Amino acid sequence: MSDLFQSYTLNNGIVIKNRLVVAPMTHSASNPDGTISGQERHFIANRAQNMGMFITAATLVCANGKAFHRQPEAIQESQLDSLRETAQILQKQGAKAILQIHHGGIHAIADLLGGRHLISASDHAPSGAKAATADEVRELIQAFAHATDLAIRAGFDGVEIHGANGYLIQQFFSGEFNRRTDEWGGSLANRLRFPLAVIDTVHAVRERHQKPEFIIGYRFSPEEPGENGLTMTDTFALIDELVKKPLQYLHISLWDFDKKARRGADTSLTRMQLVHERINGRLPLIGVGNLLSGKRIREAYATGWAEFIALGKAVMINPNIAQLLQEQRDNEIVTELDPEQADHYGIPDILWGYCVQGGDWLPPVKGKNWQPMDI
Secondary structure, three states: OOOOOOOEEOOOOOEEEEHHHHHHHOEEEOOOOOOOOHHHHHHOOOOOOOOOOEEEOOEEEOHHOOOOOOHHHHHOHHHHHHHHHHHHHHOOOOOOOEEEEEEHHHOOOHHHOOOOOOOEEOOEEOOEEEEOHHHHHHHHHHHHHHHHHHHHHHHOOOOEEEOOOHHHHHHHOOOOOOOOOOOOOOOOHHOHHHHHHHHHHHHHHHHOOOOOOOOEEEEOOOOOOOOOOOOHHHHHHHHHHHHHOOEEEEEEOOOOOEOOOOOOOOOOOOHHHHHHHOOOOOOOOEEEOOOOOOHHHHHHHOOOOOOEEEOOOOOOOOOOOOOOOHHHHHHHOOOOOOOOOHHHHHHHHHHHHHHHHHHOOOEEEEOOOOOOOOO
């Protein structure tokens, strides 16, 4: 585990040219109708060079799940040309273009839903979300299928199902948020039913298009807070089911690559190691987590806990980071955002405003105290 630039062949025969992945980054830059904007084009136009895969910003599958201002969408036929352009921009840089498909659930923003009500696994008083009816559950699953259909027709190389970060799919899996008593809730097996149904319907779309080369990935968060929140034990159960599915990779969502487990496993070991050992080579794992310097990126890969390394913050402020790594120019990798940078690193205006203010989920800002997230 020393060469980030060795290729990897997925179980469907597709070769990924190296082990570097652009992590999905919320950029708040799409047009109001969910299509690609000029600022979004500029942001993605030079960040896929020398990368194996580029995973897009969370792309909305259903209008009642919009969790970000200026979020890209894969809902309507009218968005097909925009999706096609996005895929082509990434592919022309030599990376596999992966569309991350997403629904916010309780984290949808009511003011962006056009009068639609928030929807989740169960009623959620703080957000005002209502429990999905049985028919609505099926409609949500089909929304992921339709987004996949658009992605295939647009020429994407694959989709990543966003089952992480407390969004809709994780809400169905989590005992903290799913208090249903029907087939979609209650027991662990029932709480697993929704994420597995999404995978099955996405795969069915791939089969219908006769596109075995189309990549399907799944992103998950291994733990969450709350008395009934997900533990490593729950995540092991999820992994055991995911590896049975026709997926090409798994993608863990972590703020810190080296963070140790909290509940449900050996707390002296990192989540990365525990998850990788549980997968046991049955699928490749994308690791991520606050990897900013060349040294940290190489150290993370050298652990052997991930077949791929995803970079988000580092790519925001180093669009050419893959080239710098390949040419051993680690001393040129920037690890802090300079708020005085004249071209804003090509970061869209709304996102740039967030960056300058500083935040745990954004790159460290020069001259500002940056505290790690305790999650």
